[in-house]
Amino acid sequence: EAQVTQNPRYLITVTGKKLTVTCSQNMNHEYMSWYRQDPGLGLRQIYYSMNVEVTDKGDVPEGYKVSRKEKRNFPLILESPSPNQTSLYFCASSPTSGRSNREQFFGPGTRLTVL
């Protein structure tokens, strides 16, 4: 089954404790991205990656890091989480050519609470 998986699905942590949210896709997509969803603000792009070792900042990259060492994986790292990073996070992937060009396939989401 084609899917984007995220782990963990729910996480409660404390300010300053480093954490990683994993994202993996099994569709051989080139493009991967992280978003955060907040009430009244919709989805905002944090980082995206066009392919292995190619990453770029989205609209709200502050406080986040990413890496793309393998095509299928795109982890999101919060080195020192703060309460304003409490949010619902989505990973997404898409092909960059063909009929489904740029159609993003979203993961189920990770609900993060930073105390």
Add this chain to the structure above:
Amino acid sequence: AQSVAQPEDQVNVAEGNPLTVKCTYSVSGNPYLFWYVQYPNRGLQFLLKYITGDNLVKGSYGFEAEFNKSQTSFHLKKPSALVSDSALYFCAVRDGSRNQFYFGTGTSLTVIP
């Protein structure tokens, strides 16, 4: 600056009536425009997109959208609403010069039986 606006937070429509969810955008270059739907406690699902060609785009579940370049709009439409269409709808645009995406704030659609 690139942006997407969904002017209505909430749209209510009676089952069987036509529905419209509005979207306007501002982006450099030729836009790639998208509609996604989000059901409760789920990730977003792709509905349809416009990249080039016919201004009227048909997508999943009977939805369609009309690209209007002069009004910079990409409104989502369906001729006959179903209760199961009730969900949160997001319009999105890809920056033509980069690979960054911008999403609107979402419109909650409620179809009343």
